[in-house]
Structure formats: structure tokens, C-alpha cells
Amino acid sequence: MKINERFTWAVDVLNIKPSDHLLEIGCGAGILAEQIGGRLTAGTITAIDSSAAMIKIASRKNIANAHFITSDFASAALPGNAYHKILAFNVNFFWKDPATELxxxxxxxxxxxxxxxxxxAPYDITITAAKPIEEKLRSQGYKIVDTIFKKLSPASAFCIVAT
Structure with missing residues (x-):
């Protein structure tokens, strides 16, 4: 099965260490979690999605070191101070009021x-599309470490890295 270019790019950006503990918000069918899980030995990937159908599909992949949770992010019972990296791909809470989630x-x-x-986006974008999310992150006390833009098919993408 050919993996969408955005997922292989995301794994490269994440620079995963074998002992990393990651949380993916909005994992869908687990495509990115599957790519991440293959790089972990002592680490784990916890993937959450509000769709039970998507979690069922993701769980069938039998990904080593992966845990799947059906829940919306704000209601999930997750351990504090547990993750080296938290990621979200096309998750819309950053466009709304992100205070609770952040x-x-x-x-x-x-x-x-x-x-x-x-x-x-489903259409081509430029790096300026990242500005509203950067502003929301800053308004909640996050520091932007990097904003990475990549020309992909069928449309460009970006990743904002924050602490």
C-alpha cells in the first residue's frame, strides 16, 4: 500500500527516537500511528480519535507499541507529563477556541x-496560512520553535513546532 506523502513527511519532521512517547490527536485510521510505531522500540504512540469506526480500523493494524483510544481529546483520561511529542494533523480545534485543548x-x-x-488544506496554500495558528499558540503561552513548509501533492502543507 502506498503511503500518502504527507505522512512520510510528517514522520521525517517528527525525528522520532526509539524511546519517544508520542500522542496523536485525531488519528483517523491510524496511518501516521502505523508509521511512527514502526520506529519505536522502548517508546509508545497513543492515538486518540472521537470516531469509534476509525479507532476500530486503526486497532486492526496491530501496531507495535501503539495504544488507541476512542474519545474526544478534551474528555480523554490521559496521564500528565507523559509525552515527548504531541501531534495533530488537520485537527480543527486550532481554528476555533483552542484554550482548553492547549x-x-x-x-x-x-x-x-x-x-x-x-x-x-484540500487546495494549495502558502506559509502565510500558518500565521493564524501561530498566533493562537502564542496567545496561549506557547513558543514557536519552527514553522516548516513543504510542497506536497496534491497540496502544500506546513508544520508548526511549539513548546
Whole structure:
């Protein structure tokens, strides 16, 4: 099965260490979790999605070191100070009022942990599309470490890395 270019790019950006503990918000069918899980030996990937159908599909992949949870992010019972990296790909709470979710992310991140916000629109975008999310992150006390833009098919994408 050919993996969508955005997922292989995301794995490269995440620079996963074998002992990393990651949380993916909005994992869908587990495609990215599957790519991440294959790089972990002592680490884990916890993947959450509000769709029971998507979690069922993701769980069937039998990904080593993966845990799947059916829940919306704000209601999930996750351990605090547990994750080196928290990631979300095309998750819309960053476009709305993200205060609750960003406070939870801060609670779940390990000291010096990083948040990775990936976005690929259904149409081509430029790096300026990242500005509204960067502003929301800053307004909630996050520091932008990097904003990475990548020309992908069928449309460009970006990743905002924040602490």
C-alpha cells in the first residue's frame, strides 16, 4: 500500500527516537500511528480519535507499541507529563477556541516536550496560512520553535513546532 506523502513527511519532521512517547490527536485510521510505531522500540504512540469506526480500523493494524483510544481529546483520561511529542494533523480545534485543548496539551507534555501542528488544506496554500495558528499558540503561552513548509501533492502543507 502506498503511503500518502504527507505522512512520510510528517514522520521525517517528527525525528522520532526509539524511546519517544508520542500522542496523536485525531488519528483517523491510524496511518501516521502505523508509521511512527514502526520506529519505536522502548517508546509508545497513543492515538486518540472521537470516531469509534476509525479507532476500530486503526486497532486492526496491530501496531507495535501503539495504544488507541476512542474519545474526544478534551474528555480523554490521559496521564500528565507523559509525552515527548504531541501531534495533530488537520485537527480543527486550532481554528476555533483552542484554550482548553492547549492547556491539556501543556499538561500532557513532558518537560521540554514539543507540539507539532500539521496542516494540509484540500487546495494549495502558502506559509502565510500558518500565521493564524501561530498566533493562537502564542496567545496561549506557547513558543514557536519552527514553522516548516513543504510542497506536497496534491497540496502544500506546513508544520508548526511549539513548546
Amino acid at each position: 492547556a491539556l496539551i501543556r499538561k500532557y507534555l513532558k518537560r521540554n516536550g514539543k507540539l507539532y501542528v500539521f496542516y494540509q
